[in-house]
Amino acid sequence: MRVLKFGGTSVADAEAIAGVVSIVGARPGARVVVVSALAGATDALLAIAHLAAKDAVAAMGELHDLARRHRETMTRVRTLYPRQVLDAAIEGIARGAAQTVHAIAAAGQPSPALVDKLIASGELWSSRLLAAFLADAGVPAQWIDARHIVRTDARHRAALPDLEATDKAVGRLVRPALAVDRVVVTAGFIGSAPDGSTTTLGRGGSDYSAAVIGACLMADEIEIWTDVDGVLSADPRVVSGARVLPALSYEDAETLARFGAKVLHPRTIEPAAAREIPVIVRNSRRPEEPGTRIDASGAGDGRSAAVTSRAGVSLVEITARDRPPDGSFAARALQSLADANISLVVGEIHRDRLVVAIDQAFDLTAFRARVAAFAQVQMRDGLAAVCAVGDRLASEPGLVMGAFAVLDEGPVHLVSRPSGSAAFAVIVDDCDAHKLVARLHDRFAGEALAAGPPLP
Ligand code: ASP
Ligand code: MG
Numbered sequence: 053m054r055v056l057k058f059g060g061t062s063v064a065d066a067e068a069i070a071g072v073v074s075i076v077g078a079r080p081g082a083r084v085v086v087v088s089a090l091a092g093a094t095d096a097l098l099a100i101a102h103l104a105a106k107d108a109v110a111a112m113g114e115l116h117d118l119a120r121r122h123r124e125t126m127t128r129v130r131t132l133y134p135r136q137v138l139d140a141a142i143e144g145i146a147r148g149a150a151q152t153v154h155a156i157a158a159a160g161q162p163s164p165a166l167v168d169k170l171i172a173s174g175e176l177w178s179s180r181l182l183a184a185f186l187a188d189a190g191v192p193a194q195w196i197d198a199r200h201i202v203r204t205d206a207r208h209r210a211a212l213p214d215l216e217a218t219d220k221a222v223g224r225l226v227r228p229a230l231a232v233d234r235v236v237v238t239a240g241f242i243g244s245a246p247d248g249s250t251t252t253l254g255r256g257g258s259d260y261s262a263a264v265i266g267a268c269l270m271a272d273e274i275e276i277w278t279d280v281d282g283v284l285s286a287d288p289r290v291v292s293g294a295r296v297l298p299a300l301s302y303e304d305a306e307t308l309a310r311f312g313a314k315v316l317h318p319r320t321i322e323p324a325a326a327r328e329i330p331v332i333v334r335n336s337r338r339p340e341e342p343g344t345r346i347d348a349s350g351a352g353d354g355r356s357a358a359v360t361s362r363a364g365v366s367l368v369e370i371t372a373r374d375r376p377p378d379g380s381f382a383a384r385a386l387q388s389l390a391d392a393n394i395s396l397v398v399g400e401i402h403r404d405r406l407v408v409a410i411d412q413a414f415d416l417t418a419f420r421a422r423v424a425a426f427a428q429v430q431m432r433d434g435l436a437a438v439c440a441v442g443d444r445l446a447s448e449p450g451l452v453m454g455a456f457a458v459l460d461e462g463p464v465h466l467v468s469r470p471s472g473s474a475a476f477a478v479i480v481d482d483c484d485a486h487k488l489v490a491r492l493h494d495r496f497a498g499e500a501l502a503a504g505p506p507l508p
Pocket of ligand 1: 059060088089094095174240241254255256257258259
């Protein structure tokens with residue numbers, strides 16, 4: 053049994069959806085298909101949510117255009133029954149979205165719960181469309197509302213799935229459909245909170261949905277279909293010699309995603325790794341390409357090496373007021389970061405000082421006030437995190453020292469080994485990041501890739 057997830061560019065229009073239909077149709081055995089919103093739809097819906105609070109009429113106009121895009125895509129479905137079901141579904145979703153736009157306008161601001169309700173329309177539309185396209189092509193597809201499957205906590209815009217509740221729902225809804233040879237089609241990205249309200253898993257969260265559903269089903273494979281040939285050794289816009297990695301370990305894939313590689317949502321790996329389900333990243337426009345296989349062993353031949361970077365990082369230094377510092381200083385400082393909902397990229401903990409890299413806009417004044425009794429806070433922004441992963445970093449200790457030799461260009465604000473010994477990350481000035489990615493790739497990934505047999 054397989055879970056196949058298709059990203060927004062894989063379902064951007066009727067042509068792309070037809071490509072997805074032939075990929076799904078050609079896969080043998082039981083299948084669950086998880087789909088993102090049509091390319092650009094989530095961005096458009098988010099813009100509508102913000103516009104609704106200021107100018108409801110303009111927001112309705114934009115929503116109308118977006119609904120029309122889905123209606124136009126729908127005209128390609130020719131068979132009568134799926135077409136009627138689809139017609140009703142597309143209109144129902146459009147009406148629901150219009151009501152939510154009015155609710156945001158009435159509230160005068162887009163609350164996270166209302167934003168979730170509105171942006172979920174993108175995946176509801178796309179999953180309904182895909183189910184109808186599949187049925188039109190003779191594939192026995194059954195659409196299931198993802199909000200009935202993926203049960204989450206109540207954190208709107210960044211909800212975490214409740215695995216136990218989701219597992220039960222998968223058993224109740226998905227397994228019976230698979231048992232009668234239906235191809236299950238559902239929406240990525242969305243779920244429902246304990247109170248029944250619609251939640252979303254954070255931008256790019258459809259990958260995560262696929263991994264969670266795949267884990268509940270104990271799938272043989274989770275296929276992430278996207279618009280690149282797999283996980284690359286670097287961003288090809290930054291490094292012209294970037295290449296597709298044939299294989300990658302769970303740990304390295306997770307680290308790359310966390311440090312800026314856009315190809316996978318960072319949380320995707322965890323549920324798959326926990327049950328040792330391989331994740332395969334493939335290109336829906338070039339289904340003949342083998343893609344990247346992510347599993348427990350990775351490449352194991354020293355050839356999986358990659359470098360990535362992530363901009364918009366700030367470094368926060370929290371220093372104890374007491375000298376010598378109170379023994380609980382670091383714990384208190386970490387707790388205050390957690391209480392302020394600040395997530396760390398990497399950090400360094402000392403007895404009297406905490407240096408952490410964070411990746412979000414940060415209200416320094418509020419945080420200073422929060423810790424004023426026991427700490428002083430300084431911040432530097434305009435930084436980037438650069439991270440290298442690869443088997444050889446673990447097996448050849450000299451390599452990391454050698455790699456540091458290319459760091460002499462600009463200041464290095466923090467060095468860290470984010471996930472065990474097979475990766476290292478540095479925090480540098482934003483303006484140095486791309487240059488450093490290219491040099492590290494040359495030095496380390498380029499060499500590692502060149503050292504192995506030629507890529508397929
Ligand atoms: N449509 C959502 C987004 O654009 C989720 C996804 O594409 O995975 O963030
Ligand atoms: Mg994505």
